[in-house]
Amino acid sequence: MDLGLGGTVALVTGGERGVGLGITLALRDARATVVTCGRTDPATSVGEFVECDVRDADQVAALVDYIVERHGRLDLAVNNAGGSPYALAADASPRFSAKIVELNLLAPLLVAQAANAVMQRQDTGGAIVMISSVSGHRPSPGTAAYGAAKAGLDNLVGTLAVEWAPKVRVNSVVAGMVRTEQAHLHYGDDEDVARVGRTVPLGRLAEPREIGACVAFLASPLASYVSGATLLAHGGGEVPAFLTAAKEQ
Numbered sequence: 001m002d003l004g005l006g007g008t009v010a011l012v013t014g015g016e017r018g019v020g021l022g023i024t025l026a027l028r029d030a031r032a033t034v035v036t037c038g039r040t041d042p043a044t045s046v047g048e049f050v051e052c053d054v055r056d057a058d059q060v061a062a063l064v065d066y067i068v069e070r071h072g073r074l075d076l077a078v079n080n081a082g083g084s085p086y087a088l089a090a091d092a093s094p095r096f097s098a099k100i101v102e103l104n105l106l107a108p109l110l111v112a113q114a115a116n117a118v119m120q121r122q123d124t125g126g127a128i129v130m131i132s133s134v135s136g137h138r139p140s141p142g143t144a145a146y147g148a149a150k151a152g153l154d155n156l157v158g159t160l161a162v163e164w165a166p167k168v169r170v171n172s173v174v175a176g177m178v179r180t181e182q183a184h185l186h187y188g189d190d191e192d193v194a195r196v197g198r199t200v201p202l203g204r205l206a207e208p209r210e211i212g213a214c215v216a217f218l219a220s221p222l223a224s225y226v227s228g229a230t231l232l233a234h235g236g237g238e239v240p241a242f243l244t245a246a247k248e249q
Contacts, residue, residue, distance in 0.1 A: 008033070009071045018180040020080040027076070063114075074122075077125050087142065103149075108153060128171075129171055130153050133150045134237070136151035136154055140236075154230050157171060173231050174234065177234075200236060
């Protein structure tokens with residue numbers, strides 16, 4: 001299916017690995033020109049890579065300026081960069097928590113502000129997609145600050161969609177568990193990953209490109225009347241614990 005993204009220019013933060021790589025590949029397959037960014041230059045790049053710490057306002061401004069100077073426009077900004085190491089809330093230092101919130105909430109706002117400033121000047125406007133998480137919609141033990149930041153990100157989406165309409169559409173993809181190249185760090189070996197996958201109604205973890213397909217849809221003319229929305233991409237969520245417990249009796 002032609003999504004109508006040919007000739008568009010997209011920015012994907014953290015777009016060279018994991019979920020971000022799936023997004024980059026999906027947009028590239030849809031014939032968009034994709035610029036990716038991260039703090040370290042990858043050995044090989046699937047997009048046009050620019051080194052940038054998205055927590056730094058000056059670096060973000062320089063990144064967006066570069067995209068506009070090189071490509072003449074910016075049609076889509078995908079805030080994918082984020083994450084958190086495991087740390088129980090009682091043990092997390094104030095600095096640790098502040099850094100997690102900065103990366104997962106404040107940095108996406110910085111990128112969105114810079115992208116919006118460009119898109120508001122374009123006749124065709126633009127679209128912004130935030131990559132959120134089920135951690136922002138349920139308890140997030142071990143990643144409390146991350147879950148809270150993602151919950152804030154989804155609230156931010158609704159506000160920006162109102163403030164920046166009608167030129168710019170703002171949406172989020174609420175991703176569930178995804179089988180990336182680092183899945184073993186979170187879930188264990190292949191057998192453990194399969195066991196975790198069985199807790200999802202669809203019976204497996206998502207593939208990165210499946211999250212990318214959701215982003216491509218939200219960026220496309222097919223979603224021209226979708227703004228301020230959270231698209232759940234979590235395979236049906238989680239089987240309620242009481243059902244599992246009842247079966248064990």
